[in-house]
Amino acid sequence: MNPLPGDLFARRLRQERERLGISQAELARRMAALLGANLDSTAITRIEQQTRAVRLDEAVTAAKALGVPLITLVSDSCARENEAEIQNQLAELALAEQEWERLRQKIHRITWTIQQLSAEREGFCSHALDVNPGTAGDYELDPETQAALDARMHDARNKPAGEAPCPGS
Template sequence: MERDDELNFAGRMAELRTALGMSQSELARRMVERGYESYSQTSVSRTEKGDRPIRLGEARALAEILGSDIESMMRGTPVSEYIHSVAKTRKAIEKSMFDAVLALWDFDRLKEEVDALTLTLSLIEDDAPGFTEAHRDLGWLRQLLLPTEAVAAWAAEIAGSGRDLTHAELLVSDIQRIRKLAGGDGLHQAEA
């Protein structure tokens, strides 16, 4: 059984056992009668919590004891499906939050990289081939060196707005907004 099927089965198992007025010990006793000698109240408890995998033969025996079938028990109930949806959504939110933190860490690292590029360019002669283009490109990069907190606040605004623009369009149209969130020009000052 797949993990979702096992969780649905476990939730349905607890619901049916309770509806029948059967204790975990009684269910374990009936499993022992069917040849599952090591099946105990602890086995029932761990299975119902989803902490113990369900073997196919056990699933068949449990379903029969509880007056059901494996297929019905794997479908789950509205409550077990709701609980599963909540857990799945929670994991997705946690992942998104962690991804946002990683993106901001990466942004800070890239600001340091632009500082290093600035230093490198300062060591190159002004009349070297390509210097003008390199200086222009560096100027554009330096405009993007805004405080991380302002970038995070801007990202939150954009996420909540539902705007559908490409990365470049979004950045060009909102650079002034990010500076405003930074409380001024927002330019990152690098040592040259």
């Protein structure tokens, strides 16, 4: 036989309150502030012990005071397990989105570096054609220029994500 909603509410009220580490007196204080009326901590005790029925406005206020949806306080364990799985999946999704953003920034940085290096290479090829049209495409850079390019490639590869100054991004 399924427990009655009042029984579930009493048990879940206590579980959620204890999960948050707050006393019955603290819950009563929070609820009183939300209700705008005095609520004695013994009312919480009696509700949890099922010696006093909870009023609808108190149930709604208790859920708000605990920071949970009202359904959490009147649902069975299957719904709680489902909610826990949803929360786990949402947390996993948030991590995946963070990883995706990190990789997107890395791709952006690498693409920007390739574009810059390609433009520099085109500049060198154009310069080589101007200097000696017969050897265009068949040349080696002087050691100083090669060292500068190697250093620039090293810097571009090791720059943290998001630091590549790419206009329009």
